Structures are given as structure tokens and as C-alpha cells.
Amino acid sequence: MLKQLDAPGLIKNAERKLRDLFDSVDEVATINQKRVLNAFREHRLTEEYFAERTGYGRNDPGRETIDKIFASIFECDSAAVRMQFVSGTHAIACALLGNLHAGDTILSLTGQPYDTLKEVIGLEGDEPGNLLSLGVKYSEIDLDPADESDAGLTEKIRQAAPAGRCMFYIQKSCGYSIARRSFNNEDIARLSKAAKSIHQDCIVFVDNCYGEFVEASEPTAVGANLLAGSLIKNPGGGLAITGGYVAGDAVLVERALNRLTSPGIGGHLGLTYNQNRLVLQGLFMAPAVVSNAVKGAMLFASVLAELGCEVKPDALTRRSDIIQAIKFANPDQLVNFCRAIQKGSPVNSHVVPEPSLMPGYQDPVIMAAGTFVEGATIELSADGPLRPPFAVFVQGGLTYLHVKCVLEEAITLSARGEMPFF
Numbered sequence: 001m002l003k004q005l006d007a008p009g010l011i012k013n014a015e016r017k018l019r020d021l022f023d024s025v026d027e028v029a030t031i032n033q034k035r036v037l038n039a040f041r042e043h044r045l046t047e048e049y050f051a052e053r054t055g056y057g058r059n060d061p062g063r064e065t066i067d068k069i070f071a072s073i074f075e076c077d078s079a080a081v082r083m084q085f086v087s088g089t090h091a092i093a094c095a096l097l098g099n100l101h102a103g104d105t106i107l108s109l110t111g112q113p114y115d116t117l118k119e120v121i122g123l124e125g126d127e128p129g130n131l132l133s134l135g136v137k138y139s140e141i142d143l144d145p146a147d148e149s150d151a152g153l154t155e156k157i158r159q160a161a162p163a164g165r166c167m168f169y170i171q172k173s174c175g176y177s178i179a180r181r182s183f184n185n186e187d188i189a190r191l192s193k194a195a196k197s198i199h200q201d202c203i204v205f206v207d208n209c210y211g212e213f214v215e216a217s218e219p220t221a222v223g224a225n226l227l228a229g230s231l232i233k234n235p236g237g238g239l240a241i242t243g244g245y246v247a248g249d250a251v252l253v254e255r256a257l258n259r260l261t262s263p264g265i266g267g268h269l270g271l272t273y274n275q276n277r278l279v280l281q282g283l284f285m286a287p288a289v290v291s292n293a294v295k296g297a298m299l300f301a302s303v304l305a306e307l308g309c310e311v312k313p314d315a316l317t318r319r320s321d322i323i324q325a326i327k328f329a330n331p332d333q334l335v336n337f338c339r340a341i342q343k344g345s346p347v348n349s350h351v352v353p354e355p356s357l358m359p360g361y362q363d364p365v366i367m368a369a370g371t372f373v374e375g376a377t378i379e380l381s382a383d384g385p386l387r388p389p390f391a392v393f394v395q396g397g398l399t400y401l402h403v404k405c406v407l408e409e410a411i412t413l414s415a416r417g418e419m420p421f422f
Contacts, residue, residue: 005415007408014302018315022295025319029291031216036284039072050277057271066279067267070235070247073283074227076220078250080257080267081231083275085244087375088209088230089116089360091256095228095246096120096167098259099203102135105162106169109191110183111142114175114207115385116360124362137162142180145187154194161195167203168195172211172219173321176384178312178391184320185215185222192223203252209233210321210377210395213290218247226252231279232376234322237289238398239282241275241373289378290322293396296380296403297324300394303407307422322378324394328421331355334390337421338368340413341382341394344406345370355386363387380406 015022049062057063063081070079085091097120100106106121119125122132132138141160145153157168170191174182183191192204206219206227212234219227226248231240246256257267272279301324302315310327313319328334335355342353348370355364363385371379377395380403384392397403413419 005411007412007415010303010306010411011299011404011408014299014306014315018295018298018302021298021316025291025294025298028214028216029287032213032287032290035073036287039069040280040284042072043068045069045280050280052274053271055271056269058269060270060272062276063270063272066272066276069280069283070245074218074220074247076248078253079245079247080253081243081245081279082257082260082267082270083243083273084260084270085230086242087116088207088228088233088244089114089120091228091230091244091246092117092207092209093120094259095205095226095252095256096131097129097134098255098257099205099226099252100131100134100136100167101165103137104165104167105137105139106131106167107157107160107162108138108140108169108171109143109157109195110169110171111140111177111180113169113171114173114209115362117207118362119360143191144181145183145190146181150190150194153190154197157191157194158198161198165202166199167205168192168199169205169207170219170224171207173207173209173323174312174325174393176391176393178310178325178327178389181313182211182319182321182323184318185217185219187320188219188224189222192219196223210323213287214294214319214321220248225249226256228256231282232373233378234290234293235283235286236279236376236378237282237285238373238376238378239278239285241278243275243279289398292398292400292403293322293378293380294319295400296397296407297322297394299400299403300324300326300407303411304422307411309422322395325391326394327389327391329390331386331390333421334384334386334392335366336414336419337392337410338366338382338384340410340419340421341368341380341406342370343413343419344402344409345380346402347372361385 122130231243367383
């Protein structure tokens, strides 16, 4: 019976159900596109800012203009976009290490952070220079604003908050957890307000990876003091080849840059390696690209739920990031799913992914990522740790049409028994 599965028909039926929601995604993308365009015009972007610099990159006007454009888009005092950030984790680490000192506490309001951040903090591994080894304290509570009144949120944070200096940490996306949901900016606004009612001078930090341009504003517009992310995710629009950013209050951004370079140098030096045009062009395209990824995630959720898979969020849930979690019955199904996605990739479609240990992860991870930019999760990709509950996390899609093609082929391969995952 499954061999006769009508994959195109399933997809068309899902698209009919999602038509109104797709219109809503386009409305958000239009708001974001206008904000990006206005920032480019406000800071009078010209071709001269695409010029290559060498050596120290001292006071590079192109780099400085990129920073100003990002700050305007994120509606905050300051931003720093740097090719020297090797990943989103690196940008987040600089933000944390630059703004926390011995005796300070980092209190996560959203439970355990993403796997790679656990080693930065010192929750796993024993890497020199992690936060715990430097005398920073860590604690966590697992809050969901949807389950709490404002008074309830405030009281729970009050009970967990230390008396001394504190950074409140919020992870916007679900990370490698199918149990928790991703947080929208209304959630972040409520958490920020509650935290600041207890510690007026606290820092509210948001791990913004996978969340940029999914909603009509960014966390810094609703109360966050500092956030960080990766250029090879949403804001790079598929064109940035590396890099990351920090954005927020000017003094906090400068401290993060002091950690990236050195005190006294901060953000004044640093080449962009002739990437200004691609960074800016990718940023300009990002609202449209992200909307494609969001629609693709919703399509995956709708079709795979129809085939009996457990998905989170469901297809009709309002999105706050580009991640779609799918739970499988066993690790073999997880591996087969990733291999089916890889087979539909434009790059390395002939490669067969294998689970393996990777830097920053404590469990073997399988990744399907036939991408033009290595590791770029704004391009269609899928990955997950080989541990219960055997969930895979699908994200990205430079074009919605590519997502449709890959989904159709993947469920066909599964139905034929070549790479079964349902």
C-alpha cells in the first residue's frame, strides 16, 4: 500500500490547508523586508562600502556601516558583525565571557541550553576557560510563559534569582529538545519584564539562533539587553560564508568584542575578508529566505503528521524560529530520514551521512547538510543526536520549491522501503 503513496497529492493537500498561514508568513516577511530596506537607506549604503581592506582593518567604514545597519534592524544601540566569530556558539560565548565575572550568576530561564553551550558554561566536559572554572555560578529554571501569569513568572524568577549580579539567559529556539517549545517575542518580553522587576540592572541575554526575521521584530525590541547569532543561519540569507553577530546595549556589545579581540582593541580592528557585499546582500535577502524556510517547516510538519509521525510544533502553530522537530520510533528511522534529506541536496547528494561525535556534542550526531556553505542551516538541512527520544530537527530552505522537491522524494523513498522512516 505504501509503495503506491501519492507524495505530490499529499503535498498539494497540505498546501491547501496551509494557504492562509502562508499568507501570514508573507505578511511578516514584508514587514521585515521594509525594516531592512529602511536601514540600508538610513545609513546610505554605497558601493564604496564593498571595498576590500587589508591588514588590521582599522576603522573600516564598510564594517562600521554593516554594524550600524544591523543595529537599526534589531532596534538596539549597537551591533557587531564579525567574520572572526566562527559560529553562533562562538558569538554567544564571547557575549557571556565578556559580560560575566567571578561571583556573577547566569540564570537560565529556559532550562538547559543547547548542547554546544553546555561546554562553554562547564555543565559538560572539562574545557579550560569555561564559565564555571572562572568562578561564574550557574543555575536554571524551566519556565514556559504560556503556563504562567505575569505574577507567577515574577515569583518563580524571584525565588531562583541570586542576590548578586545576574545575567538572565533565554534560548529562543527549542534546541535539541522536542519537549520544550520555541519562544516567541511576546514570551521574551514577559520574561524580560519579570526579570528586570527583580534585578533592575540585570542583563537579559537571548540566544537568537534560528529566530531572526521569523517574527515582525527582534528580542532587543521587546526588552532583551543583548543577543547573539550566526550569519550562516537566518540573517546571512544563504550568502554569508561565515561569521556571527552580537547586538544590544552598546557597553555589552563592546565587552563581547573585547573578548573576541582584546581590551583596548574591541571592535576597532578586524578584517571582513572582502565579504561586505555578500553579508549585506544576504541580509537584504534574509526576510524572503527565512519566509521560505518557515513555510517549508510547516509543510514538513503537515505532511509527516499525516503519515503518522510525531511533529513539534504542529503545522498550524505560530512560528518563532525555523526549526521543525520530528520524533521517530528508533535510531534507524532517524538515520534513514537524514539520508533521504541528504539525497535531495544540491551538494554532496551522493554522500551517505553517518552518525559521529563532533566537537561540542556529547552524543553521536547525524547531519544531513548538502549545502553550498558548510554547516549553513539556513539551507535545507536536518540533524539530531542519536539518543532518546530519537528526534531530528529540520531547518532551512533557500527556496520553498527545493523543500517541496526534497520532501516529495524523501517520503517516496521511505514508502518504497529504500530509506524507511515511517
